[in-house]
Amino acid sequence: GAGVSQSPSNKVTEKGKDVELRCDPISGHTALYWYRQSLGQGLEFLIYFQGNSAPDKSGLPSDRFSAERTGGSVSTLTIQRTQQEDSAVYLCASSLVWRGSFGEKLFFGSGTQLSVL
Amino acid sequence: AQSVTQLDSHVSVSEGTPVLLRCNYSSSYSPSLFWYVQHPNKGLQLLLKYTSAATLVKGINGFEAEFKKSETSFHLTKPSAHMSDAAEYFCVVSATGNQFYFGTGTSLTVIP
Numbered sequence: 001g002a003g004v005s006q007s008p009s010n011k012v013t014e015k016g017k018d019v020e021l022r023c024d025p026i027s028g029h030t031a032l033y034w035y036r037q038s039l040g041q042g043l044e045f046l047i048y049f050q051g052n053s054a055p056d057k058s059g060l061p062s063d064r065f066s067a068e069r070t071g072g073s074v075s076t077l078t079i080q081r082t083q084q085e086d087s088a089v090y091l092c093a094s095s096l097v098w099r100g101s102f103g104e105k106l107f108f109g110s111g112t113q114l115s116v117l
Numbered sequence: 118a119q120s121v122t123q124l125d126s127h128v129s130v131s132e133g134t135p136v137l138l139r140c141n142y143s144s145s146y147s148p149s150l151f152w153y154v155q156h157p158n159k160g161l162q163l164l165l166k167y168t169s170a171a172t173l174v175k176g177i178n179g180f181e182a183e184f185k186k187s188e189t190s191f192h193l194t195k196p197s198a199h200m201s202d203a204a205e206y207f208c209v210v211s212a213t214g215n216q217f218y219f220g221t222g223t224s225l226t227v228i229p
Binding site for chain 1: 123151153158160161162163166207215216217218219220221222
């Protein structure tokens with residue numbers, strides 16, 4: 001596609017339910033990031049995928065959060081047993097990284113607004 | 118470790134007057150620095166980036182930023198604010214090339 005696509009754009013769920021958020025990066029982009037943006041806060045790094053390397057999961061806030069990237073393309077962020085503090089906008093970004101590249105531009109999706117009631 | 122501090126959470130300017138959004142960074146290595154803008158209900162968009170070339174970086178929409186190593190700063194400026202500049206601005210640092218650290222953002226209001 002022309003840009004990074006995220007779905008759903010809005011998700012309302014009940015506390016304790018599991019949710020899946022999807023990100024479809026720009027075709028050919030090898031790097032994919034998930035961030036969380038809470039009201040009045042900056043972007044909080046969650047997880048980073050680069051090619052076939054093991055993902056950098058250092059930003060995941062708890063073991064209720066997990067993510068996978070299938071076939072080096074689409075990624076799914078799963079939050080199990082959602083809590084009210086999980087309410088936020090979840091942003092996905094992708095970039096093209098190659099040998100010798102450094103600090104490449106991130107292309108962001110429009111995000112998924114998650115509301116946990 | 119890397120981090121950025123955006124010194125103002127809110128900035129308000131009159132249309133046609135200069136804009137200054139302040140950012141200080143901390144990095145153990147020579148960093149790349151970025152400014153991103155987020156308009157209401159839109160995705161984040163890159164304004165400009167610094168990656169160890171010229172210290173004065175020009176971006177889109179008339180914005181520019183100057184990298185000052187001695188002051189560990191990367192302030193964003195624009196000579197004349199336009200109504201369409203009203204948005205949230207994020208300063209970002211990366212020292213490893215694959216890990217980006219975002220500031221908490223500065224909300225810019227432009228008064229007609």
